[in-house]
Amino acid sequence: MRQRLTVITLGVADLARARAFYEALGWRSESPPELEVVFFEASGLVLSLWDSDKLAEDNGVEPGSGYGGVTLAHNVGSAAEVDAVIAEARQAGASVTREPGETFWGGYSGVFVDPDGHPWEVAHNPHWTLGADGSVSLPS
Amino acid sequence: MRQRLTVITLGVADLARARAFYEALGWRSESPPELEVVFFEASGLVLSLWDSDKLAEDNGVEPGSGYGGVTLAHNVGSAAEVDAVIAEARQAGASVTREPGETFWGGYSGVFVDPDGHPWEVAHNPHWTLGADGSVSLPS
Numbered sequence: 535m536r537q538r539l540t541v542i543t544l545g546v547a548d549l550a551r552a553r554a555f556y557e558a559l560g561w562r563s564e565s566p567p568e569l570e571v572v573f574f575e576a577s578g579l580v581l582s583l584w585d586s587d588k589l590a591e592d593n594g595v596e597p598g599s600g601y602g603g604v605t606l607a608h609n610v611g612s613a614a615e616v617d618a619v620i621a622e623a624r625q626a627g628a629s630v631t632r633e634p635g636e637t638f639w640g641g642y643s644g645v646f647v648d649p650d651g652h653p654w655e656v657a658h659n660p661h662w663t664l665g666a667d668g669s670v671s672l673p674s
Numbered sequence: 675m676r677q678r679l680t681v682i683t684l685g686v687a688d689l690a691r692a693r694a695f696y697e698a699l700g701w702r703s704e705s706p707p708e709l710e711v712v713f714f715e716a717s718g719l720v721l722s723l724w725d726s727d728k729l730a731e732d733n734g735v736e737p738g739s740g741y742g743g744v745t746l747a748h749n750v751g752s753a754a755e756v757d758a759v760i761a762e763a764r765q766a767g768a769s770v771t772r773e774p775g776e777t778f779w780g781g782y783s784g785v786f787v788d789p790d791g792h793p794w795e796v797a798h799n800p801h802w803t804l805g806a807d808g809s810v811s812l813p814s
Contacts, residue, residue, distance in 0.1 A: 535699040535748060535759050537716050538808040541795070542682065545743025559675040564814070576677050578809030579719060586743040593745055593785045593793040594771030601735045602742015603685025603726040604792065608675060619675050631734030645733045652744065653733040655681070668678040669718030674704070 540579060542606070545586025545597075546650045552583045555649050558626035577667055586650070605645075607655040609662065609670050613642040619656045620644040628654075680719060682746070685726025685737075686790045692723045695789050698766035717807055726790070745785075747795040749802065749810050753782040759796045760784040768794075 546552035553563065553572045565572045572583040590597040610616055616634050623646040624630055631653065634644030643657035663671045686692035693703065693712045705712045712723040730737040750756055756774050763786040764770055771793065774784030783797035803811045 535701070535762055535796075536750075536808050537701045537714060538748065539682065539716050539719055539721060539746055540749040540804075540808065540810045541745075541747035541797075542679065543745040543747065543795075545745075561675070561677045564812070573812055574677060575812050576679050578717065578805070578807070578811070579679055580810055580812065581679060589743060589745060590741065592772070593741075593787075593795065595741045595785075595787060595791070595793055597741065597743070601730065601733075601737065602744060602792075603729060603737070603790065604742060604744040605681075605683040605685075605729060605733055606679055607681035607683065608678065609680040610676075622675055632732070645735075647733075647735060650743065651735070652742075653735055655683075655733065656675075657681075664680075665718070667718070668676050668680065670680045670720055671718070672704070672713055672715050672720065 541582060542579070543582045543584050543589060544648070544650065544652050545589040546583045547586060548649075549583060549585065551649055555626055555628070556581075556583070559622060577669065601651050601653070605653045605655055607657055609657050609659060609664055609668075611658065611664055613658050616642055616644055616656050616658050620646060623654070623656070681722060682719070683722045683724050683729060684788070684790065684792050685729040686723045687726060688789075689723060689725065691789055695766055695768070696721075696723070699762060717809065741791050741793070745793045745795055747797055749797050749799060749804055749808075751798065751804055753798050756782055756784055756796050756798050760786060763794070763796070 628646035632645040768786035
């Protein structure tokens with residue numbers, strides 16, 4: 535198995551609401567509205583939204599009660615950018631579950647949850663390299 | 675907010691067990707064993723493993739009962755490769771919750787769950803383009 539992840543599917547209760555939330559954050563999808571899934575292409579990776587019950591059935595697993603121990607993250611280049619993205623998420627209707635601030639690992643971050651409870655950490659990590667395309671690489 | 679995802683953290687109950695599972699799949703991490711987190715660099719994205727209770731507390735959310743409506747995916751170039759990766763995952767100790775087979779969307783896939791219940795779909799999607807580096811792009 536290659537050391538590569540290609541798609542992340544978030545289970546959602548209401549596809550239109552979920553799509554509207556990510557669009558309010560500035561994301562764009564070419565998926566037609568009649569499709570029952572929404573694909574966002576994100577630099578070599580696809581973030582998709584699909585009905586959470588169908589997703590669980592498709593995966594052969596039991597639907598959970600919401601948060602299931604997965605956190606997505608969006609790294610940015612500075613603490614000020616963290617503040618800006620968290621403000622943008624709040625404006626888009628997200629709950630901010632941890633206000634931006636300094637972290638125990640020496641960076642700066644905040645956390646919002648999307649309308650279906652999926653957490654996103656918005657972080658500035660001064661120890662990691664952020665490429666021009668937004669990709670991250672670890673110190674070697 | 676850029677249309678970009680940079681880190682996915684999977685909450686785990688036993689870090690050594692979780693690391694051993696991903697290493698059994700052939701993944702490699704340079705994180706020292708004394709660190710309480712494991713980072714796998716995956717082509718511009720980082721997959722990290724961290725204690726699920728600490729992750730929930732850090733995110734300001736309630737720990738769930740396992741599956742929380744997030745599925746990771748690993749796209750490959752053929753049905754035969756799907757079979758091979760699912761076999762490799764089973765060999766590494768994963769439960770296979772959906773055996774490889776043709777899918778309703780015209781592809782071929784199977785699903786395994788890792789030791790903490792996080793599902794991975796291993797898929798061949800003939801409608802998507804898979805780059806030489808393993809990245810995916812949607813048809814335009």
